Amino acid sequence: MKNAALLKDLADCASPETLLAAILKHYPQLTVPIDVEAIARSAGIAEFRDLDVDGATSTLMADIAKTQGIISVAAGFSAPRRRFAIAHQLGHFLLKAQRGDRQCTSRDLAENRRDTPHRKEEMQANRFAAGLLMPKPLFASFVADLGKPAIAHLPTLAAAYRVTLEAAVSRYADLTQTTCAFAFIKDGTVRLTRPSRSFPALSVRSGDPAPAAVGSTAPKEETAWFPADVRDWLSIARDVRQPRLAFQTSRKANGFQLVMLYVDAAAERRADEEAEKLANERPRFGR
Numbered sequence: 418m419k420n421a422a423l424l425k426d427l428a429d430c431a432s433p434e435t436l437l438a439a440i441l442k443h444y445p446q447l448t449v450p451i452d453v454e455a456i457a458r459s460a461g462i463a464e465f466r467d468l469d470v471d472g473a474t475s476t477l478m479a480d481i482a483k484t485q486g487i488i489s490v491a492a493g494f495s496a497p498r499r500r501f502a503i504a505h506q507l508g509h510f511l512l513k514a515q516r517g518d519r520q521c522t523s524r525d526l527a528e529n530r531r532d533t534p535h536r537k538e539e540m541q542a543n544r545f546a547a548g549l550l551m552p553k554p555l556f557a558s559f560v561a562d563l564g565k566p567a568i569a570h571l572p573t574l575a576a577a578y579r580v581t582l583e584a585a586v587s588r589y590a591d592l593t594q595t596t597c598a599f600a601f602i603k604d605g606t607v608r609l610t611r612p613s614r615s616f617p618a619l620s621v622r623s624g625d626p627a628p629a630a631v632g633s634t635a636p637k638e639e640t641a642w643f644p645a646d647v648r649d650w651l652s653i654a655r656d657v658r659q660p661r662l663a664f665q666t667s668r669k670a671n672g673f674q675l676v677m678l679y680v681d682a683a684a685e686r687r688a689d690e691e692a693e694k695l696a697n698e699r700p701r702f703g704r
């Protein structure tokens with residue numbers, strides 16, 4: 418059922434963030450997992466269909482003025498992927514500057530670059546989808562309640578919000594206050610990296626072989642933090658003190674592995690202060 422008051426507010430919004438703020442204002446009592454179909458219906462989506470178009474994983478059909486839309490999703494999608502695809506197409510539908518007829522691929526649904534107009538639109542739809550399925554205030558307090566960072570929190574978050582592990586990891590990296598990064602590895606090759614804002618520049622890119630150390634941990638050792646070799650992961654200038662890096666990893670039977678890298682920012686600050694103090698205490702010559 419369309420919600421006229423919500424639609425009026427949404428009409429004034431031009432970015433994923435303003436759209437999300439308007440939706441949260443109208444649904445202050447949201448609980449997880451978010452009922453994405455109910456929200457989509459209240460915003461003008463009339464119907465959800467199964468998709469049989471080759472090459473596309475989800476589509477949006479809307480009238481020119483985008484007053485009404487139909488979202489279709491590949492019939493074989495898991496519930497978490499289906500929910501993300503619906504939220505993504507709702508983003509295309511509500512972002513005023515974007516066309517209302519879309520055929521999106523799996524690549525589009527993972528896009529986070531903005532270097533072409535097409536990629537930028539896909540990235541905006543993904544930002545909207547992540548923010549709708551994992552609203553910042555709910556997600557942040559959920560993460561805080563989980564306690565000290567641990568790789569085991571990621572599948573917990575994915576299950577609670579009914580999103581894919583990739584979606585939960587990306588949102589976590591975007592919102593966390595901690596200094597961490599994630600790498601998805603498949604059969605020994607890095608597929609995807611997701612650093613948090615404060616994480617130092619990664620030297621590992623998608624397509625690179627995974628550092629050997631992550632392959633040598635036993636599958637059951639998920640809860641332990643191992644020291645990571647900074648040279649395996651970071652591009653750090655030679656004259657800079659290297660941070661102490663730790664990692665956890667979890668492995669699945671299908672050759673898939675997730676790695677979480679972590680820097681204890683408070684400990685690094687203390688070490689920096691200590692190094693500075695030592696430098697100042699050193700006797701100075703030539704005076």
Ligand SMILES: [Zn+2]
Nearest residue numbers: 521525539542
């Ligand atoms: Zn799209």
